[in-house]
Amino acid sequence: MSSTxxxxxxxxxxxxxxxxxxxxxxxxxxxxxxxxxxxxGRVTGFLGPNGAGKTTTLRMLLGLVRxxxxxxxxxGKPYHELSQPLGVVGAGLENxxxxxxxxxxxxxxxxxxxxxxxxxxxxxxxxxxxxxxxAGRRVGGYSQGMRQRLGLATAMLDDPDVVIxxxxxxxxxxxGIAWLRxxxxxxxxxxxxxxxxxxxxxxxxxxxxxxxxxxxxxLVHKGSLTSLGGAAxxxxxxxxxxxxxxxxxxxxxxxxxxxxxxxxxxTADVAAVGDVAHAAGVALRYLAPAATDLExxxxxxxxxxxxxx
Amino acid sequence: MTRTIRAEFxxxxxTRMWWGMLLGLVAxxxxxVVPSALFAGQNFGAGIPASPGLDEVAxxxxxxGAGYQSGxxxxxxxxxxxxxxxxxxxxxxxxxxxxxxRGRVIVAKMVVALVAGLLYGAVSQVTTVLVAWPVVLAxxxxxxxxxxxxxxxxxxxxxxxALWGVIGVALGVLLRNQIxxxxxxxxxxxxxxxxxxxxxxxxxxxxxxxxxxxxxxAAVVGAFTGFDLLTWWAxxxxxxxxxxxxxLLGWAIGRRRDIA
Numbered sequence: 001m002s003s004t005x006x007x008x009x010x011x012x013x014x015x016x017x018x019x020x021x022x023x024x025x026x027x028x029x030x031x032x033x034x035x036x037x038x039x040x041g042r043v044t045g046f047l048g049p050n051g052a053g054k055t056t057t058l059r060m061l062l063g064l065v066r067x068x069x070x071x072x073x074x075x076g077k078p079y080h081e082l083s084q085p086l087g088v089v090g091a092g093l094e095n096x097x098x099x100x101x102x103x104x105x106x107x108x109x110x111x112x113x114x115x116x117x118x119x120x121x122x123x124x125x126x127x128x129x130x131x132x133x134x135a136g137r138r139v140g141g142y143s144q145g146m147r148q149r150l151g152l153a154t155a156m157l158d159d160p161d162v163v164i165x166x167x168x169x170x171x172x173x174x175x176g177i178a179w180l181r182x183x184x185x186x187x188x189x190x191x192x193x194x195x196x197x198x199x200x201x202x203x204x205x206x207x208x209x210x211x212x213x214x215x216x217x218x219l220v221h222k223g224s225l226t227s228l229g230g231a232a233x234x235x236x237x238x239x240x241x242x243x244x245x246x247x248x249x250x251x252x253x254x255x256x257x258x259x260x261x262x263x264x265x266x267t268a269d270v271a272a273v274g275d276v277a278h279a280a281g282v283a284l285r286y287l288a289p290a291a292t293d294l295e296x297x298x299x300x301x302x303x304x305x306x307x308x309x
Numbered sequence: 310m311t312r313t314i315r316a317e318f319x320x321x322x323x324t325r326m327w328w329g330m331l332l333g334l335v336a337x338x339x340x341x342v343v344p345s346a347l348f349a350g351q352n353f354g355a356g357i358p359a360s361p362g363l364d365e366v367a368x369x370x371x372x373x374g375a376g377y378q379s380g381x382x383x384x385x386x387x388x389x390x391x392x393x394x395x396x397x398x399x400x401x402x403x404x405x406x407x408x409x410x411r412g413r414v415i416v417a418k419m420v421v422a423l424v425a426g427l428l429y430g431a432v433s434q435v436t437t438v439l440v441a442w443p444v445v446l447a448x449x450x451x452x453x454x455x456x457x458x459x460x461x462x463x464x465x466x467x468x469x470x471a472l473w474g475v476i477g478v479a480l481g482v483l484l485r486n487q488i489x490x491x492x493x494x495x496x497x498x499x500x501x502x503x504x505x506x507x508x509x510x511x512x513x514x515x516x517x518x519x520x521x522x523x524x525x526x527a528a529v530v531g532a533f534t535g536f537d538l539l540t541w542w543a544x545x546x547x548x549x550x551x552x553x554x555x556x557l558l559g560w561a562i563g564r565r566r567d568i569a
Contacts, residue, residue, distance in 0.1 A: 056569075063409050064402060064568040080409040091406060097399035099324055106323035113316035114407035154403065 011161045011191040013040050014075030014088065016061065021070035023056050023217075030056045031217040033070070038195045038210075040161075043188045045208035045225075046197040049302055053217035054197045055094050058166055062091055074162055086115050090155030091164040092148070100140030104131055104150050107139065108157060115158050125153040130179075144171030152183075162193040169203045181207040201298040213298065215305030228297045233290035234273045235262040239283040247280035248273070264290055313408050313417040320400075321391060321421055330390075331432060334383040338376030338433050339440045345375035346444035363450035370462045372445070373437055374532050377466050380433035381473040381526055382498050387429070388422045388477020389490035392559075397487040401568050411564050415482055415556055422478045426471025433470055434463050462530045465541050469529035472545060475552035476522070483559035498523065506536070522551055 016038035023031040031053040038044045048054050059065040061072045063079035071078065074089055082088050098107050108122045126132045129149040134142070139150065148171050155163060165184075169177050184207045188194045198204045201211075211228060213221040221228070235258045238244035248255055248265060253276070258264035265273050270289055277284050321327055349372055350362025361368035395401035395414075408414050438454070445452055453459050477494060484490040502523040509517045518524060518536050528544035539547065 059567070059569065062406060064405060066565060066567060082409075085409060086407055093402055098403075099320075099394070099398045099400055101324040101326070102320075103323070106319065110316045110319040110323065111403060111407055113319050114312050116312055 011040070013191075014161045014193055015039060016072070016074055016162065016193060016195060017076075018057070018061065018072045019070055021057060021060055021072055022068045023053075023060060023065060024068045029217055031060070031067075031214075034214065034217070034219055035070075036212045036219060036222050038193055038212075040193040041188055041191050042209040043184055043194040043196065043207050044210040044212060045201070045204045046195055046212050046214075047201055047204070047298065048197075048199065048214040048220075049306075050199050052199075052214045052302075054199075054214065055166055056217075057214070058091070058093060058164060058195075058197065062089070062093070062164070084115055084158070086111070086117075086158035086160060088160055089162045089164060090158065090160035092151035092155045092166060092168060093164075094166045094170075098139040098147065098150065101138055103136050103138055104142070104146075104153075105135040107150065108135075108153060111154055111157055117158055121157065121159075125156050128156060129153040145173060145176055148172055148176075152180075160192070163187055163195070165194075165196045167198055168196055169198060169200075177203065201295055205294060213301050213305075215302045218305060220301045220305035225294075228294050228301075233258075234265045234267055234270050235259075235286070235288055235290045236265060236273055236277070236284060237262050237286035238277060239285060243280060244277055244282045244284075247276050247282060251276045258290065262286065310413060310417070313413050314420050316407070317391075317414070317417040317421045318424070320394070321425060326390060327387075327425070330383060330387045331429065334380060334429055334433055335436050337379035337383060338436045341376040341379050342372060342437050342440050343444060346372045346441045346448070363445055363448055366453065366456055366458050369445075369450075369453055369456075369459055370531070372441055373434075373459065373463050374466070374530050376433060376437050377469070377526070377530060377532070378498065378523075380430065380466065380470045382495065384422075384426050384429050384470050384474040385477040385480070385494045385498065386491050387425070388474040388479075389481040389484075389494050390477075390487060391418050391422055391474075392478035392481020393485055393487035393490050394481075396485050405568055412560055415478070415560055418478045418482075419475045419552065419556060422474035423471050426474035427467060429474070430467035430470035434466055438463070458531070461541075462532075465545075466530045468545055469526055469548070472548035472552060473526070475549065476555060479552050479555035479559055482563065483555055485563070510536075520547065522548070525551075 019035050021031055021034045034057060046054055056065060060067045061074070061079065074082070079085060105122060105126065108125065112122055123132070126135045129152050131146065131149050131153060134146065139147070142150070148168060152165065152168065155165065168180055172180060184194055184196060196204055208225055210224050211221065212219070236244065241263065244263065245255060254266040256264045267273065270287060274284065274287055349368045350359055352359040361371060363369060363372070395404045404414055405411065442452060480494060481487065481490045484493060502521050506518050506521045506524060509515070519528065519538050524536060524538060525544045525547040528538035529541050531541065
């Protein structure tokens with residue numbers, strides 16, 4: 001994975017390092033010899049189908065599940081050696097819950113008490129996730145999306161350098177997902193290390209810089225998002241395909257054949273393709289961004305990973 | 310450590326469970342003390358000897374101690390609920406993310422149960438006096454709250470009740486399942502302990518009989534049980550020892566367990 005972008009101030013530059021992590025439950029191998037690092041100042045997507053071992057990996061990283069082999073550190077230390085862990089790592093995990101009879105504010109209050117965090121900070125994180133109006137209500141009446149927001153508020157409570165979110169988009173509506181995307185981008189821009197897991201690439205595709213893909217507990221791919229392939233493209237259909245080809249090549253663009261009678265242009269700039277066609281006097285019948293093949297690559301990687309076992 | 314204790318205290322104080330249990334405690338104590346005050350010293354015939362009357366100190370301490378077992382049973386159940394609550398409501402993840410040391414969390418819960426137990430114990434004793442008052446006076450007897458034996462028995466019940474909260478937490482930690490911990494608590498006090506004491510007595514190991522938790526508790530308030538009992542302070546220490554031993558066992562078994 002590439003290094004931290006220049007210009008991002010290090011918030012302690014805490015890197016997540018996972019080395020040879022393995023977990024067996026009896027004869028079932030949940031995670032096997034998994035190694036990867038997560039860099040500060042970037043958002044890393046931790047991807048894989050349900051049951052691939054993502055949550056088990058995160059729980060080992062956070063000291064909740066004892067690994068069969070291997071080790072993991074955050075900023076060079078295993079989780080249990082952090083003296084004020086919530087100030088280093090904020091985590092929202094799946095299958096973690098809240099007492100249904102306790103209000104969101106009181107939930108945050110008890111977590112705050114473990115680290116001597118001021119009551120004003122509780123109100124700040126409630127506002128950050130947009131729960132300030134519902135904070136006095138008991139969590140038992142919350143929707144899945146509100147629980148996700150409360151989980152996020154809990155993770156942010158002690159202003160951590162590292163943020164780990166397990167399937168944070170589950171239960172959020174499209175607006176919520178857009179909000180989450182910008183929040184996560186901001187956290188990375190502030191220099192934090194951000195790791196978000198998902199079983200759906202498209203859910204996190206627009207927010208991640210790097211990806212770690214696992215299947216059946218094993219690493220199948222790690223690298224930047226673009227390393228998954230799926231370069232940007234524009235698909236176009238012209239009344240006179242030969243004239244359009246010539247014009248686009250003259251404009252220095254690379255062409256391939258798209259599906260059907262479409263021509264695929266290797267650029268993200270839809271308007272530029274339209275301008276070239278217009279200048280050449282070619283009428284267009286179709287002009288649109290090409291469907292990205294990231295998702296296809298992701299499925300192929302996962303399928304290959306699952307076949308290996 | 311004080312932060313973890315504070316957090317566990319906030320957890321207890323921010324659901325409705327604590328005052329539901331407190332209401333239950335008041336009701337159970339009243340239901341035991343009032344009939345005891347009504348029937349103390351009355352002869353029902355059929356060869357049943359009369360209990361000591363309200364004119365005797367022994368009679369009054371029996372009335373004031375009538376709600377004691379209910380009091381410590383409620384506290385045992387409350388402790389068990391506290392001890393197993395994180396697993397029941399899946400708050401264990403958040404608890405151990407904030408405080409990775411499992412031993413520290415267990416100790417904090419025990420401290421909280423002890424402090425809450427002193428409050429519950431005090432409420433139990435105030436309830437006892439308030440409900441006994443009209444009955445005792447109506448039967449033409451005196452409360453004799455100034456009597457040193459009466460007062461000592463009334464006051465020692467407070468730590469006696471509180472320490473069962475510590476045992477409850479330990480039981481909840483050991484059994485991990487809240488419902489199971491509650492059932493074991495109730496069955497032990499009403500069935501298990503009397504059976505064990507009776508069995509020990511039948512097997513001629515009478516020396517062990519005063520050490521069963523119910524008998525240790527009786528020793529704390531100087532209740533009459535038919536057995537020779539420990540001194541009150543040895544009783545309190547034994548209750549604490551039971552709590553600590555069960556908690557150590559729960560910690561040793563559970564400390565390497567995965568939180569999933």
